[in-house]
Amino acid sequence: MSRSALAPLAVVAPILAACVVLVAGRRAPRLVIDVLATATAAGVAATTGFLAASTLGGRAVTWSGGWSPVGGRSVGVVLVADPLGAGLACLAGLLTAVAMLYSWRYLASLQAHYHTLVLLFLAGLVGFALTGDLFNMFVFFELMGAAAYALTALRIEEPDSVQGGLTFAVINSLGAYLSLMGVGLIYARTGELGLARIGRALGGQRADALVIVAFVLVVTGFLVKAAVAPMHFWLADAHAVAPAPICVLMSGVMVELGVYAVARVYTTAFAGVLPGGVLRTALLVPGLLTVTVGSGMCLIQRHIKRLLAYSTIAHTGLFVVAFAVLTPGSVAGAALYVLGHAGIKGALFLVTGLLLDRFGSVDERDLFGRGSRRDPGGWFFLAGGVALAGAPPLGPGIGKAVAEDAAGRAGYPWLVAAFVVGSAVTGGAVLRAGLRVFLGLGHPPQPPASETQGSGEQPETPSLVRAVPRTMLAAIVLLLLAGALPGVVPPLWVAAGRAARMFLDRTGYAGQTLDAAPPTPVAPLPGLGWTTTGVVLGLVSVTLAVAVALLGVYRPRRAGWRGPVRSPAPVELLHRLHSGHVGDYVAWLFLGVAVVGALIAVPLLAGR
């Protein structure tokens, strides 16, 4: 079987496995279902991992239905596997396998429906990463959504859970509809749906209102999925209630795929018509806002899952900023950062899930000092905080270092501040929570004024667990290792550099997709890896993170510390903006679309 069969197999295998699990779910023993689901996810990871490695020498193009193009045109749908897309699909497979392993003792009452949905979610993630067709992207986007909404709202005994799922569904569906309108507009202009075809049709044209609006609408859905401010509100509400293994998938790869989709659509279809400088501004503004809001909100959370969710928002902001620099180095940095972040953040979510299963709470004050020093989970959590802050030589650190280096080379050295502060604040917040919960450092908690608490939540296992099952611990260790590894495996850096070069090569993409042209060889990026500056900046971030954590733990007692604590005005305001009201989120979403639209339209249309 040729290499081009692998991409559709990676999509259809989890769908078929989901059907088997659904049909067999009522009768088959739980262990069989667990093994089948875990093995399918691992198989998808192996297949797409092989694709990622083998496509370094040239993309794997698959025309579904065998509709190979004639004269550069086809009526069919194309899957185009390149190292970056296949790499993300592989990440989705790995995270799903680990999430499944963690779930072996889990949500027993759902009769394999849980497994069915997770496998369908995986099919959506993989297809979205591999497709080379704009409308097909939208369809996979909807598949990811349909599965993820239900998985978020799984624990229907709690009203919060259903509310979180509903908010997630409303906001993401709205984004999807706007995307679909954009697809319609661009189809009206070009008569094409394939990314490469659209790229050829638009290349060298003048960017008029239709092209600009189509691009802005298409990427709106992806920006919503990426939780870019001010379209980020759904993410924290969804992560707060979703089961921990689902948070691993959403934070580790689904949100990142939103950023990937913006980048993919721009580089393949719109780069020939919308100048890079304009796009850079249009992404840097919301990207930096996302870092700011995410870090700020992360710092003031006491609900640990929300804290981690806002840290994801801050990091996604950093990924957007890294891509916005638009050089191979910055894209490589973003790719490595995503890998490292996925493992570390996943491990942090799973440790939090263990807290929930043991104490029925994820509230930092509620859990104060309740974790034991002998509990490996606590040390994993603290290690995760340090890694998240960008400590060398771990995964998030190398991504951060490479992205900072690329920003400096491209003439944006001031962006380094965003990377240092964003990673330090979020890492610091995690460390603070870990120090208080597991080591019991600092002052015992005081009664709160009005904040989202994390107590009184239902555990996800049938009852509170005493001893942690080995499968759960193994899942956490695997994720930590996966998050650390990218920092110490130089071949991965070389691969990321070449993957990034291929990703930005619009002509090569179109040639291989439409004309079956031989792949253009890509040279590795020189100088990609740990530099002295990178290590120093990493250490600065960690030091700052520790300072943030200690400041949070040993905050001096102010007057009025006893009794209800009043938060400072900006904190109150931030809290109030995140109201949980779907109508508010919709208004913010449209404001976000308007800002991005204006940032692109004004420089291109004014003065004509």
Place this chain on the structure above:
Amino acid sequence: MSRTVRLVMFGVAAAVLAPLFGLAIAGAPPFGTASHPYRDLAVAAALRNATANVVSSINFDQRGLDTLVEETILLASVVGATIVLRASTGDVRRELAGDDRALAAVTLVSVAVLPGTLLIGLDVVVHGHLTPGGGFQGGVVLATGLHLLYLASRYETLERLRPLHWYRWSEGLSTAAFGGIGVGGLATGAGFLANVLPHGSFADLLSGGTVPLLNIAVGVAVAGGVVVLLAQFLDQALRIASERDGKG
């Protein structure tokens, strides 16, 4: 945020977006031109594979991958709705009041149109590759036809005639059939979801290769899916009462 603030914010966004959108629409090609690049290719491709209904050819042959994923979305939605709307702790099933008999006139009309509706549904599914319609449309007709029973009789009758646990089979097997036909194409070397069956002669019942088979798979999935989705909502409305409601 108050309602006013929300509206003002949306108003500001709309004030920016509306003119931009207007300009974009103005830049779209006018109606009724002869230039249709995709149509020209798609109609030729449909004719080549002897599929009289070009829309079906696009949905199930030329862009079959989209439709496979759409069927999978339906599967995910059905499974998702089933678990999100499942009876939870604190819910009790309540007996229906005995006086929910329908009006005689409604019963008469429903019974009269029920067989015809089901037949039309089957017809629309089976002829999907020839005439307007197909698995999606026919499946919806079939599922709504079944609900005429609810109008004609009582909810219990409907409950007895729609064994809900079948959905695992209807949804699971139909989606697997779609995916399996796709893998079959791959196995013959023609490509994933390739139309590998004999195409037959144009406008015959047995023509279009895999298109009628995929239509039937989708018809089963949609009919089963709509029945299950409606059942979940009807159950929530008629059967399940929450202890928290007070009036269980």
